[in-house]
Amino acid sequence: MPVERLSKTALQKILKGSVKEEVTCVIKFYSNECHLCHNLQEYYKDISDELGFSDVHFFAFNIDDYPRAERILNFSGVPTISLIKTGGKKPKIRVLQDPEKPNDITWYKTSDIKKFIEKER
Numbered sequence: 001m002p003v004e005r006l007s008k009t010a011l012q013k014i015l016k017g018s019v020k021e022e023v024t025c026v027i028k029f030y031s032n033e034c035h036l037c038h039n040l041q042e043y044y045k046d047i048s049d050e051l052g053f054s055d056v057h058f059f060a061f062n063i064d065d066y067p068r069a070e071r072i073l074n075f076s077g078v079p080t081i082s083l084i085k086t087g088g089k090k091p092k093i094r095v096l097q098d099p100e101k102p103n104d105i106t107w108y109k110t111s112d113i114k115k116f117i118e119k120e121r
Contacts, residue, residue: 003028003048006059008066014084014091015072022087024121027059029069029080037079040106047113056121079107083120094120 006027013019028044030037041060048058063069063078073082075095085092096108096116103109 001048001058003045003058003060006061011061017090019086025057025084027061027082029061029063029078031063031078034078036107040079043110
């Protein structure tokens with residue numbers, strides 16, 4: 001699936017539980033000033049294109065559009081990967097932990113993102 005840019009309004013709807021359909025969303029939070037975020041972009045897109053994740057919706061969200069999202073989702077800094085399952089009264093929200101040994105180029109390793117999605121979806 002292609003990676004779509006998520007608007008502030010759409011993110012707020014997801015976080016408030018306004019999306020009633022059962023959907024698994026993976027969101028990469030990024031900033032325009034973050035070189036790690038830009039380097040992760042191609043790997044994130046490759047993951048979204050994998051057949052094993054055809055049931056997952058992949059999004060990218062610029063944290064500069066809604067800085068409060070960091071506090072709401074309880075993370076600090078970008079890039080950050082979050083998985084949100086909609087369809088209930090409250091969405092199920094998970095955030096991929098920062099790696100013990102971050103990749104110097106992309107922060108997260110592709111394998112860590114894939115394992116996170118497989119475990120949480």
